[in-house]
């Protein structure tokens with residue numbers, strides 16, 4: 286294993302091997318305060334899994350394609366032999382077969398792929414808790430904190446990459462390409478640079494050669510439309526984007542122009558988001574979980590409002606528990622008429638995924654903004670009625686993040702309730718949503734027949750928001 | 752693909768095992784064909800692994816039976832071995 290030879294000089298800044306200033310050794314992964322980010326991408330994912338479990342297919346061109354019965358089935362994944370025949374992801378199966386007689390087409394087995402996806406992630410988690418999946422077959426890993434375990438020198442990044450790559454091959458029977466860099470964008474570029482089964486470090490010394498010479502479209506988030514706009518201005522490579530005047534890019538592409546400019550220059554500082562390892566979904570990028578409902582009749586009665594909030598809270602909390610997220614805040618939308626509506630937000634005292642705590646938080650917000658009479662059974666003052674209600678859990682954090690409790694709550698009871706609610710969810714998944722109901726739902730015949738969609742809206746977060 | 756040489760196929764087998772209090776599973780016997788029982792003398796290694804030869808993966812045990820070593824895989828609910836068969840197709844081992 287190569288080590289920098291100037292290891293003993295130890296300036297305040299420099300590469301991880303202690304090189305003063307900017308290290309010109311291109312085998313160095315990073316500078317002193319740089320992060321070490323890996324992007325791992327399983328090659329030809331679905332097709333690779335199929336070829337692994339059926340060895341007889343490995344010598345044949347194979348594609349995995351969806352909805353054959355609809356006649357519009359398209360290629361979701363292809364192995365290298367199918368790729369060599371000119372088949373592209375997104376081709377119709379009909380086109381693919383014409384390009385490649387003797388093609389083996391398989392229907393997707395998503396459960397199997399998701400299992401592989403989880404197993405690969407389990408391997409990543411052996412090296413860091415900072416794992417951010419990007420689709421089922423890709424993930425970013427921030428291994429900066431693990432560098433010390435690998436000698437702490439410049440090659441920790443690629444040593445970890447090598448070990449992960451070998452383990453995925455030995456334990457799962459498929460291959461990965463891994464990019465190693467100091468930012469997410471270049472790490473992603475590195476994993477795309479050479480496939481399959483490759484490791485590509487993008488360093489401060491080689492990025493001008495590797496990244497800047499590549500076509501602009503190879504940069505993450507440069508789509509076809511953006512690429513065309515750039516090409517019209519003579520910007521053809523990633524290097525062109527990096528060296529173009531920032532103002533010109535902003536003029537052409539707006540805010541995205543500045544962002545791409547930074548990406549191309551390796552200035553992307555977005556963190557690898559920490560997400561819960563046990564979550565049930567692959568796409569963790571959830572910003573808020575919400576649900577809304579128009580009441581069967583306009584609501585005047587505080588009790589009805591509370592009940593509706595409870596139903597909403599239950600559906601939202603159930604989704605939170607499924608995603609293994611806790612909410613630190615809550616937002617309520619109240620619509621009184623066609624044009625008359627408002628949203629109010631509040632922080633919760635403790636991060637929670639409990640139905641009752643979300644419902645109470647929501648009720649406090651509504652009660653503070655609507656003039657209910659002091660007697661909770663009383664009707665809303667005046668003629669204002671509530672037509673519909675929405676509830677969103679916001680400021681989410683993974684369950685695995687430790688939370689600070691306080692002296693004024695019964696934490697033991699909260700933990701017990703949490704466990705109970707997980708069990709209730711399980712029962713509902715097996716026996717249906719109406720198999721277990723809250724007593725409060727049963728009081729009002731009309732209200733309890735309200736159809737709360739338990740599989741509610743999840744708003745995925747964009748890449749730049751965090 | 753070649754034919755005529757000895758190759759390997761995935762063969763599911765009946766296995767007896769012991770599960771420890773901590774949940775660790777150790778196979779003790781492999782049953783073969785009708786009633787033939789092979790006692791596992793030692794488990795030499797245990798690790799998650801994939802068998803490229805026959806296309807299966809799981810916890811791989813390196814076991815010693817009557818002085819000979821062999822791999823035994825625990826895959827989900829069932830166990831399999833890489834059975835050697837004459838005239839079996841031999842597939843390219845690299846995936847894809």
Ligand SMILES: [Mg+2]
Pocket residue numbers: 326327328329330422423
């Ligand atoms: Mg991939």
